[in-house]
Amino acid sequence: MFSTCDADMMKSMTAYARSAATLPAGQIVWELRSVNQRYLDLSLRLPEEFRGLDAGIRSALKARLGRGKVEATLRYHSDPASAAARLALNTDLARSLLAAHDELAGLAGLDGRGSPPDLVRLLAWPGLIDQAEDDLTPEFERVMAALDEAVDDLVAARRQEGRAIADMIRPRLAGVREQVALVREQLPAIRAALEARFRERLAALDVDVEPGRIEQEIVLQLQKLDVDEELDRLDAHVAEVERVMTLDEPVGRRLDFLMQELNREANTLGSKATAAEVGQAAVELKVLIEQMREQVQNVE
Numbered sequence: 001m002f003s004t005c006d007a008d009m010m011k012s013m014t015a016y017a018r019s020a021a022t023l024p025a026g027q028i029v030w031e032l033r034s035v036n037q038r039y040l041d042l043s044l045r046l047p048e049e050f051r052g053l054d055a056g057i058r059s060a061l062k063a064r065l066g067r068g069k070v071e072a073t074l075r076y077h078s079d080p081a082s083a084a085a086r087l088a089l090n091t092d093l094a095r096s097l098l099a100a101h102d103e104l105a106g107l108a109g110l111d112g113r114g115s116p117p118d119l120v121r122l123l124a125w126p127g128l129i130d131q132a133e134d135d136l137t138p139e140f141e142r143v144m145a146a147l148d149e150a151v152d153d154l155v156a157a158r159r160q161e162g163r164a165i166a167d168m169i170r171p172r173l174a175g176v177r178e179q180v181a182l183v184r185e186q187l188p189a190i191r192a193a194l195e196a197r198f199r200e201r202l203a204a205l206d207v208d209v210e211p212g213r214i215e216q217e218i219v220l221q222l223q224k225l226d227v228d229e230e231l232d233r234l235d236a237h238v239a240e241v242e243r244v245m246t247l248d249e250p251v252g253r254r255l256d257f258l259m260q261e262l263n264r265e266a267n268t269l270g271s272k273a274t275a276a277e278v279g280q281a282a283v284e285l286k287v288l289i290e291q292m293r294e295q296v297q298n299v300e
Contacts, residue, residue, distance in 0.1 A: 009248045011300045012161030013037065013068035017153035021146040023139045026078040030150040034158070036298055037069035045073040053140055057147060064151050066250030067300045074143070090127055097122055158300060165295045166245055172288045173238050176262070179281045179288075180234050183227065183269075190275045227278065230269045234285070237262045252299035259293040 017032045042061055044054060061070060101117040123129060241258050244251045266289060270282030 010162040010166050010245050010251060011155070011158040012165055012298050013158065013252070013300045014161055014298055015154050015157035017150045017157055019146050019150040019153065021142055023142060025139075026076060028143055028146060029075045029077070030146055031073045031075070032070065032150050032154045034065070034068040034070045034154065037067060040065060040067055041069040043069070043071045045071070047074060047076040049076060050074055050140070050143060052137070053143060056140075056144060060144065060147060060151065064155060065300075067252060072147075074147075089129060093125070093127055094122075097125060162299065165299060168295050169241070169245070169292050172292045173241060175288045176234060176238050176285060179284050180231050183278055183281045184231055186275075186277050187227075190277060194275070227269055227272050230265045230272070234262065234265045234269075237265065250300045252296065255296045255299055256293070259289060259296055262289045263293070 013034055013036050015032075015034050018030065020027060020029045040062065042058055044057060046054065046057075057072060061072065098117060237258055241255060241262075244254050244258065263286065266282055266285040269285065270279060272278070
């Protein structure tokens, strides 16, 4: 068996994390979301200023996450005061526009100075106001550090959810062991009852049968109920699930395969169920295995 501490190794694929950092020109916010996926599927949403980080972000996420559909969103909120400080008037264009205004007013027979231009409308003239673009390249290291913080939180959340999944799986594994032990305990009585029933039927036929032939038929009938191998494999698969859940690596695919193997043995056990007790145990096993399989789909 394994301890609760050991089970902490297993991680879920479902989690959310957020981190924020303040830059000289504003604030950044990372949001990471991950859900189930057969492989690692990364989706990035980055502001134009940080497009150059795309490859580095993907590498950082691949190094820490094994599976799951992961959405990484970076939001950048520019500081209004800093943005205003970067505004500059294109004075050459402004002079040209004002001169054109005065010339047009003169052509219209108006006193240019008496009819001032609409400055608000002139400000909307393309190119009249220049805004210097932020050079955020020096801040890339801080942005990546904030991403590392978010990934740390995401992994911690995945691990926490993994503990919850392990807590759900453990009692089901114990249930599988109980059903296997119950069948083992009942097998001698079941075999004895089948042998007695077979001998009674032969006696009721009132025909002469060689004793050796009777024993042969009894052995053949009991072989149909030989489920020792299935019970041994069920125990072995349970032990392997317990071991795999302690590994500090993505184990979801391996656990899914083990659930298939457990289900295969339960089906075989059910097909050999010439006794009601074995058939009921097979049904209970399939219920327990299906409950585990549903949870395993969410394991990284």
